[in-house]
Every structure is written in C-alpha cells, then in structure tokens.
Amino acid sequence: MHTFHSELTKRRRARTELDGGQLVTPYECPERVDLVLQRVRETGLGEVREPVVHGLEPVLAVHDRGYVEFLEHCWTDWVAAGRQGEAIAWIWPTRTMPGRVIPEHIDGRLGHYALGADTSICEGTFEAAMASKDIALSAVDHVLATGEPAFGLCRPPGHHAATDQFGGYCFFNNAAIAAQRALDAGRSRVAVLDIDFHHGNGTQQIFYARDDVLFLSLHGDPRHCFPYFLGHADETGEGAGEGFNANYPMAPGTGYARWVEALEDAKARMLDAGCELLVVSLGVDAFEHDPISAFRLASDDFTDVGRRLRQLGLPTVFLLEGGYAVAEIGLNAVNVLSGFEGD
Template sequence: MLTFHSELTKLRRARTELDGGLLVTPYECPERVELVLARVLESGLGEVREPAEHGLAPVLAIHDRDYVEFLENCWDDWVAAGRKGEAIAWVWPTRTMPGRVIPEHIDGRLGHYALGADTSICEGTFEAAMASKDVALSAVDHVLATGQPAFGLCRPPGHHAAIDQFGGYCFFNNAAIAAQRALAAGRSRVAVLDIDFHHGNGTQQIFYARDDVLFLSLHGDPRHCFPHFLGHADETGEGSGEGFTVNYPMAPGTGYATWVTALEDAKTRIVEAGCELLVVSLGVDAYEHDPISAFRLASDDFTDVGLRLGQLGLPTVFLLEGGYAVEEIGINAVKVLSGFDGVG
C-alpha cells in the first residue's frame, strides 16, 4: 500500500495543552508521525511518497474563507498583540452571548473559531495543516486514479475541524476534503467511516444536511467523552441528509466484541447506501493503553479491523487521525493497513 507523507507536517510543535486544569505538553506531537513512519518502513508496507501541493481551493470547498484566513494569520496577529505564549482561546460565544458579530481583537476571534481551550495555535500550525491536507488529497487522488488503497500520514489530524472551527488538534478536515475531492471526480456517494475513539464532530457538521456522503462514527459516548456536545445516536442528519449520519456511541471500557458489532453494522449500511469509495478516518486511540481514551481494543484487534474493512471491496483511502504518545500508534496503524491488504 502506498503511503503519502510530508516532513512539513512536523512544522507544528505546540508546547501547551490545557488538560485537567494544567498546561501540559500536547499529546498530539511530531513524534507521532515519526513512530508511524518508522513502522511503515519496517513492515515493508510499500513505497512512501511525497504529496503534491494542492493549494487552497480544495480547502475552500469545505471550509469558510474567513476561517481559513484567520488560521493563516492567527499566529502573526497573536505575536503582533504582544503575547508571549501560544494562542489559546479563553472566551467564547455561549447560549447567553450568541456572538452575532465576529470580534476584531485576536482574543475574540480565537474564541469565535475555537471549539475549546484544548488546542493552541503556534508558529507553523497553518503550514502543517496545509501539508496535512496535501497528504490527504494526494492519497485520495491515487485511489481515484488506480483503484488501489492508499494511506495518508496526516498530521495535524482533521476530524474535529468543522466548517469554521478548529479544536481537538484539528484545523482542516482532511477526511471531508478527501471525500469532496472524490465527489468532484465523479463519485456519486462516498462513505466516511470514523473509527477514532473521539467523535468526528467536524465531519458530521460538514455533511449533516447532505446525502452524497454517508458519515459513520464509532466513538466514546459524548456524555462522558470529548468532544461532549455531538455524537449521540439520535443525530441522523437533516433535510436531504436524513439517514446519512450514523453514530455508534459506546461506553468507556468498551472492548472489541461490542466495538466490532458496531463496525459490522456500519459496513452493512455502507453497502446498502451504494457508496463508491471509502474514506477511513484512521484513529487508533481505541487502543487499551492510549493515554487520553477509554476503549479496550488490544493491538491484535486492529489487524482484524483491517481485514473486515477489506471485505467491503471498495476503493479505500486511510487518513491518520488520533492515537497518542504511545509507541504502539505505529504498530496499530500499520496493523490496520496490513490487515486490509490481507497480510496481517
């Protein structure tokens, strides 16, 4: 399986993340890329290729232009305001302050565009996000051109990024950008299957009223797990998109037997919907020893995940999402990919 990777994805090296009331070193870090890449090379999965540059047009097909311009300029605006640390939102529109007017001050704009205070913006963030979407686009272009699967080693991840909000380490929604690319290339319906432990709130929001993308997410119950405010089972789409969002929230401590039952149901729905291409938001933080997740999948379970996804027989692109601060991120990601190729 071909892997796409860019060293530019490492340009974002944030120093601060708000976690449990403390400012800690972020779990999402450049070392994650190094761990996955090393395992790809050690396993003989296939060639690693540089992505092509694709510019902003595919981003603007998904994301709001003002939001994209905010991300491009945020760090410079933050520094120009005399700030010494990293750019972190600390005030938001709320139920009692609806935020009808976007503020001009950088603090207000951060709050307008941020999902939460977990994700800081630092030097290199925009450049890394641009490289990450180039990885995703090059991977899906390969699948579209050849019918062969591909892996996009995306970093930063993308599935929490909404049309005009960042958070959960995500800035551009790589999976949504890839799905839109496939539709523009003539596919009538695309499935985005999100197997990250955390709900893909951004992907859901982007496609919620559309019937050309079937979005399915297996994740920790938002009553207990980040991002908390989206991902319930009764969220099924609206308008023409009714029935094209499928959520499988599961309790903390869920093991593989329960999890894989949800996966099989998702596969059935993908077939029934007549999807012509599969985008897998490949988070491997459902792993039992992941530091910020709460499922109990064993490492060998990920091989079986890949085997089961291969049974769909669809052109498939895998895009890296979560999996944090554990050596096994590379092992588990490659187990999925090798299982899909039938060599697990």
C-alpha cells in the first residue's frame, strides 16, 4: 500500500489549545506524523510518496470561497492587528446574535468561521492544510487510477471542517475533498466511513442533502462527547440525502464487541447503497489509552478493523484523522492498514 506524505504538513506547529479552562500544548502535534511514518517504514507497508500539488479548485468544490480566503489571510491579519499570541476565537454568532453580516474585524471573522475556541490558528496553518488536502487528493487519485488501496498521512486532520467553519484541529475537510474528487472522476456513489472517536460533523454537514455520498460515523455519543451538537442517530439526511447519513453514537466506555456491531451494520449499508469507492476517515482515537477520548479499543482490534473493511471489496483510500495517544498512534493506524492488506 502506498503512503502519501509531505513534510509541509508540519508547518503548523500550534502552541496553544483551550482545554479544561487552561491553555495547553495541543494534543494534535507534528510528532504524530513522524510516529506514523516510522511505523509505516518499520512494517514495510509500501512505498512512501510525495503528493502532487493541486490548486484550490478541489477545495472550493466543497468549501466556501470566503472561508478559504479567510484561512489564507487569517494569520497575517491577526499579526497586523498587533496580536502577540495565536489566533483564537472568543466570540461567536449565537441564537440571540445570528450574525447575518460577516464582521470586518479579525476577532469577528474568527468567531464567524470558528466552531469553537479549541483550535488556534498559527503561522503555517494554511500551508499545512494545503499540503494535507494535496495528500488526500494524491491518495484518492492513486486509488482511482490503479484500484489499489492507498493511505494519506494527512495533517491537519479534516473531518470537523464544515463548508465554512474550522475547529477540532481541522481546516479543510480532506475526506470530503477526496470523495468529491472520486465523484468528479465518474464514480456515481462514494461511501465515507468515519471511525474517529469524535463525530465527523463537517463531513456530515457537507453531504447531508446529497445522495451521491453515503456518510457513516461511529463515534462517542454527542450528549457526552465533542463536538456535542451533531451526531445523533436520528440525523439521517434531508431532501435528496434522506437515508444517506448514518450515525452510530455510542456511550463512553464502549469496547470492541459493541463497536464492531456498528461497523458491521455500516458495512451492510455501504453494500446496499451500491457504493463504488470507500473513503475511510482513519481516526484511531477510539484506542483505550487515548487522552481525549473514551472508547476501549485495543491495538489488536485495529488490525481486525482493517480485515473487516477488506471484506467489502471496494477500492479504498485511508486518510488520517485523530489519534492522540502519541506513543501508540503509529502502531494503531498501521495495524488497520496491515489488516486491510492481509497482515
């Protein structure tokens, strides 16, 4: 299995994250890439390739142009405003302030485009996000051209990024960009399976009213887990997309036996829907020792996940999302890929 990777993904090296009322070093860090890449090479998974550089057109196929322009210029605008720290939103449109007009001030624009205060924007964020989507596009292009599986070592992750909002460490929705790429290449329906512990709210929002993408997410119950305001089982799509959104919220403490029941149901839905390609949002933060998650999957379970996904017989691209037990992220991510390859 080819892995697509770029050192440019490390251009984002944020120093601050709001967690539990304190500013802490972000859990999503450049070292995650090094650990996954090390494991890819240790296991002889396959060739590691540089991605092809793409422009903004594939991004604009799923993201709002004003949002993309905001991300491109946010850091320079923030510095120009005389700020010393990293750009963090602190005020938002709300139920009583609907925000019909996008503010001109950088503080207001941050609030307009941010999901929450968890994710700062620092120097290099836009460049890293551009490299990350290039990785996703190169990986899916490889799958489309050869039918062989591929792994996109994406960073920043993407599944929390909505049409015009960032958050949860995500800026461009890599899985959505890859799925749209496959559709533009002639596939009639694509499945996006999100196995990250946290619900892929951005991917759901982007495709919620469409029937050409089947979105399925296995995640912590939003009544208890980030992102809190999306991801319930009764969210099944709207309009043309009715029936093409499937959420599997599970309680904190869920182990593999319960989790894999949801996976098998999601697999059956993919086959019933006639999906022609599978994009896996490969978060491995369902791991039992992950510091910001609450499932109980063991490292060996991830190998079995890969085996079960192989049974679908679909052309498959894996794109890295979350996973923050840094010492084990390489082991767990590559276990999925090795299981898919037949160990």
